[in-house]
Amino acid sequence: MATNGSDPTNNNVKIIVKFNGRSIPLNLSIDSTVKDLKSLLQPLTDVLPRGQKLISKGKILDDEEKFTSLGAHNGVYKIQLIASQGLHQGSGPIKKEAPVVSNSRRVSETVRREKEVTVVKSQFERWKLTGVIALSNNEVKVIPQEVWNCGSSVRFLDLSCNSIQDIPEAIGGLTSLQKLLLNANGIKDEFLSWNGMSSLKSLTFLSLSHNLLTTLPSDLGALTTLKELHVANNQLTCLPDEIGLLVHLEVLEANDNRISTIPSCIGSCSALVEVDFSSNLLVKLPETLSNLRNLKALHLHNNGLKSLPSTLLKNCTHLSTLDLHGTEITIDMLREVYNFHFLC
Numbered sequence: 001m002a003t004n005g006s007d008p009t010n011n012n013v014k015i016i017v018k019f020n021g022r023s024i025p026l027n028l029s030i031d032s033t034v035k036d037l038k039s040l041l042q043p044l045t046d047v048l049p050r051g052q053k054l055i056s057k058g059k060i061l062d063d064e065e066k067f068t069s070l071g072a073h074n075g076v077y078k079i080q081l082i083a084s085q086g087l088h089q090g091s092g093p094i095k096k097e098a099p100v101v102s103n104s105r106r107v108s109e110t111v112r113r114e115k116e117v118t119v120v121k122s123q124f125e126r127w128k129l130t131g132v133i134a135l136s137n138n139e140v141k142v143i144p145q146e147v148w149n150c151g152s153s154v155r156f157l158d159l160s161c162n163s164i165q166d167i168p169e170a171i172g173g174l175t176s177l178q179k180l181l182l183n184a185n186g187i188k189d190e191f192l193s194w195n196g197m198s199s200l201k202s203l204t205f206l207s208l209s210h211n212l213l214t215t216l217p218s219d220l221g222a223l224t225t226l227k228e229l230h231v232a233n234n235q236l237t238c239l240p241d242e243i244g245l246l247v248h249l250e251v252l253e254a255n256d257n258r259i260s261t262i263p264s265c266i267g268s269c270s271a272l273v274e275v276d277f278s279s280n281l282l283v284k285l286p287e288t289l290s291n292l293r294n295l296k297a298l299h300l301h302n303n304g305l306k307s308l309p310s311t312l313l314k315n316c317t318h319l320s321t322l323d324l325h326g327t328e329i330t331i332d333m334l335r336e337v338y339n340f341h342f343l344c
Contacts, residue, residue, distance in 0.1 A: 013067045017054075019045055019081040028067065035063040041081065042304060046281070048328060051084040124149070131155035136181065140164055152176045160184055160207065166191045172199030179203075183230065184210040198222035209233050209253070221245035232256050232276070244268035255279050255299065267291035278302055278323065290315040297321035305329055 015037065017024040024044055028037060038049035045052075054061045056070060056079050070077060124146045127133050131153050135144075140162040147157070154174045158181040165186055171193065177200050187208070198219040206223065207230040214235045221242025228251040236257040243249075244265025250273045259280040267288025275292070276299040283304040290311040296318050306328040313319070313334075 013077060015067075015077045015079060017041060017079050017081050019083075030068055032067055033063065034061045034065045037079075038063070043281075045081065045083070047081070047083040048304060048326065050328065051326075053082040053084065055080040055082065128153045131176070134158045136160040136162070138162060142166070143168070148173060150174070155179070157181070167193055167196070169193040169196035172196035174200065176202055179205040181205075181207045182211070183207045187211040187213065189214055194219035201225065204228070204248075206230065216240050216243075218242045224248065227251070227271075229253070239263055239266070241265050247271060250274070252276070262286055262289070264288045270294065273297070275299065285309055285312075287311070292316060293318070295319050299323045300327060302326040307333075 011030050012027045013030050015026045015028060017026065026040060034054055038052045041052060042049055067077060127150050133147060133154055136158045141164060143164060148170045151173055152175045154177055156179045157177060160181040161184045163185065167182065167187060180203060194217050200223065202225060203223050204225055204227045206226060209230045209232040211234050214237065216236065216239060218240050220240055224245055226246050226249050229249060230253045232253045233256040236259055238259060238261055241263045243263065246269055248271050249269045250271050252272060253276045255276045255278040257280050259282065262285060264286040266286060271294060272292045273294055274297040278299045279302040285308065287309045290309045293315055295316045298319060301323045
């Protein structure tokens, strides 16, 4: 007969962890400690171990406490998890919901859309003359044909903060485009034509932040003139190996995603000055990150990192900003392991 929540057939204990209104069932060895449970909960809750407060029967559990010393209720250990603020690993994507238009607004919306088309047509010659198209925050749902008609005249295109969900292959016709802003549109992978994007051989600035992207394809490597890439606040789980082809890249913002690994070829992006991987699911960084000798700012907060590349602090001599808040890396560790000393 099983007692104290143990299973005599495999020497395991059954645990139910209550967290944020949900129940997480787990099985652990009866010799496991509370610290073992915290490590297991990290990928399931995105809460770092040192940010977890586990409570059983009104008592806060110590890390070294074993389940053999805890009492079970009906053969199951019931534990409450409370997360400390600022110690979450990753913060998840920000989703932009499309506005709901009521029936009472349909007539006024129709008038507004007709007016918008008129404005776009009146600006056509100005767009061609200046090479600048600024349509941010205009509730645009479909990119006007007049944009494509400008062709190689366009150098700057800002379509941010709209409801444009389809970026067609026609974008490849803007062959002189240098800066492209598509952030905050709710764009999904299947509606972004990378076949067209990869034709933008003069592009130096690309912003795709605050969308619904889950992947960046190998076509990204064709944008070899890029100096800034902004893909924050999406649902990305990784970066493509081809990112190593972006040898002129100076700024990489990929924070607030679901990225769990960084490809080693990141070390080939030797021009990088600022990198932001904060609020992801990283537990390890590639050693090649130490090759970024021009790096001045590295943002890593809210990740599950326990260490840094061994030669990062030695090789990256221009590094002036290193944000490790909300990771497992402490100031004492930087002093003892990496022989890094702080200036007061």
